[in-house]
Amino acid sequence: MALVVPPLRAPASDCEEVATYVANPRAKRSFHTVLDAGQLFDRNGRSTVTTRVHRDAGARQVDIRTEHTLRSGAISETLQLSADSDLRSLHLHRRLVDHEGELTREEKVAFARGPLALPEATYPEVMLPFVLRWQPFDRERRALYAWIVDRFVARVYCDWVGRTPIEVPAGRFDALEMVMYPDLNDWVSLGAMLSSLAKPLLPKYKIWFEAEGARRVLRFEGPYGPPGAPEIVLELA
Secondary structure (H helix, E strand, O other), X not given: OOOOOOOEEOOOOOEEEEEEEEEEEOOOOOOOOOOOHHHHOOOOEEEEEEEEEEEEOOEXXXXXXXXXXXXXXXXXXXXXXXXXXXXXXXXXXXXXXXXOOOXXXXXXXEOOOOOOOOOOOEEEHHHHHHHHHXXXXXXXXXXXXXXXXXXXEEXXXXXXXXXXXXXXXXXXXXXXXXXXXXXXXXXXXXXXXXXXXHHHHOOOEEEEEEOOOOOOEEEEEEEOOOOOOOEEEEEEO
């Protein structure tokens, strides 16, 4: 029987927030692919995440905009989600510019329109740390779909690890730790036993959220995108 994956829970209240992060290449890479975060990001670079939960023409909406400064340019991504009952991706706009401000890549995606019928619980992979913050800490494993491009949508799982203290440039916090990892059965049928044995070897994304209050992302560590993407560490500044 196919796994039924419900959409993520929408935030309980409206808000407007700007958070600044220190961005660094991951000290120990899990993959040795062409794109190296050490060649893309300066040490202690700055990234900004702007989150707005509001009503637009009567409908509740979440807007998340990320801006990352690169060594020779910048990348910005804006995700809009409907949030009346749960979170469903609506639009993604991605822009990459070089050091002269010249647009070199641009992508616009309308998730709610055809001809592709994606699962309701589909979210751009680079935005997952920032849409998972509103989920309950109930120690239940969650499944969802990570959109990389229209031709590559992968099922991933999220496990709560526990509560732990963490220190980031913004200070010392009581944090909730989560790990996120891909389902290899999307590519090859392993079965329950082999999947369990392979789990410790899978590339993992690690996320720490504030335990109380706004549940901001305190730290993210992993590939910025699918496994094999540049691996970075974001810490709240």
